[in-house]
Amino acid sequence: MGNDYNPFSLEGKNILVTGASSGIGEAVAIKCALMGAGVAVTGRNVERLKAVYDQLEDAPFRAQITADLTVAEDLERLVAALPPLDGAVLCAGNSTTLPLQFGSREKFDDMFNVNFFAPVELLRLMYKKKILNKGASVVLIASIGGTHSFMPGNGVYGASKASLNAVMKYAAREFASRRVRVNSICPGMVDTPLIHRGTITEEQLVEDAKRYPLGRYGRPEDVAYGAIYLLSDASSWLTGHDLVIDGGFSI
Amino acid sequence: MNIQEFIENFAAQLDETDEALITPETQFKQLDEWSSLTALSIIAMVDDEYDVIVKGNDIINSDTIQDLFDAVKSKRKPGAD
DSSP, X not given: OOTTOOTTOOTTOEEEEESTTSHHHHHHHHHHHHTTOEEEXXXXXXXXXXXXXXXXXXXXXXXXXXXXXXSHHHHHXXXXXXXXXXXXXXXXXOOOOOOGGGXXXXXXXXXXXXXXXXHHHHHHHHHXXXXXXXXXEEEEEOOXXXXXXXXXXXXXXXXXHXXXXXXXXXXXXXXXXXXXXXXXXXXXXXXSGGGOSSSSOHHHHXXXXXXXXXXXXXXXXXXXXXXXXXXXXXXXXXXXXXXXXXXXXXX | OOHHHHHHHHHTTOSSSOGGGOOTXXXXXXXXXXXXXXXXXXXXXXXXXXXXXXXXXXXXXXOBHHHHHHHHHHHSOTTOO
16 A cells, blocks of 8 residues: 555546635635645635635646626526536535524525525536536535524524535435435534624624534634545545534534 | 614513613613523614614623614614614
8 A cells, every 4th residue: 555545535636616715615625726636716706716716726727717606697607617527515605693583585585595596506507517527526515504403593594504405415316327426514613704794793702612512613624624525536425415514513 | 763762673672571671771781581692683673673784792882772772873874864
């Protein structure tokens, strides 16, 4: 057994990462490149996306496509620009903290447009247009919210992520005929810009992190390493699985 | 916006406290039923009723309902009453 033994290698694979301009998506893109993958990144913010793209210099292939996946023309343009893919990690998403009695149709629509309809439409088109190669692996970033955890104020967000998990399982069944695998990662709270918007104070976040058995919130790379496993051939007999990475919170 | 209407909107987020006991001077975080969910409801109510985004720190930095009213009022868009 040589020193180059690595069943988790992503060499020879081209992978799309959405939401790549910050947070989990940024970490996934950079770690995938380090594991040898070619990486196409997409996000809404041109400057931030370019900053991540610039860090992919060792990738055998790299591309950056600025797009807002909730805008139909952007999604169409992205799909048209994509090379054949061996993997995709759909990280683009948003969150809100809102008691259910304030969860109007408008609030649900806003959340579902970003967290559910956009990734589901991208997944559908990548499969239908055969952008996903035979044996490709798709990873949806969902959440423990809505399936494993039901914290007050997270209902609108959790419902969008639970719906995404449901589609993941159906896609896993249907896409298996092309040996395309579809899994999700359900993280607990991960320290990204998304959680520092002030609805929850910094002091409350510090207190909340203490409720995690492993003593801290997640880091973007905690999720990225899970994504690498799901993208790699090491998981080639795994599909339809929601991988909980939450520091033990939902136990 | 006026304080009386604000107090009514505030009291509507409470389930246990007698509305008659809620005044501009009420130190709302000292109420028995005050919780993080109540705070989220106040934030959502202010967004709905006054089109103002208050943050967790605005709640923390306000002792009385009058303090919070003033914070919301200072963040209203010019031209809103």
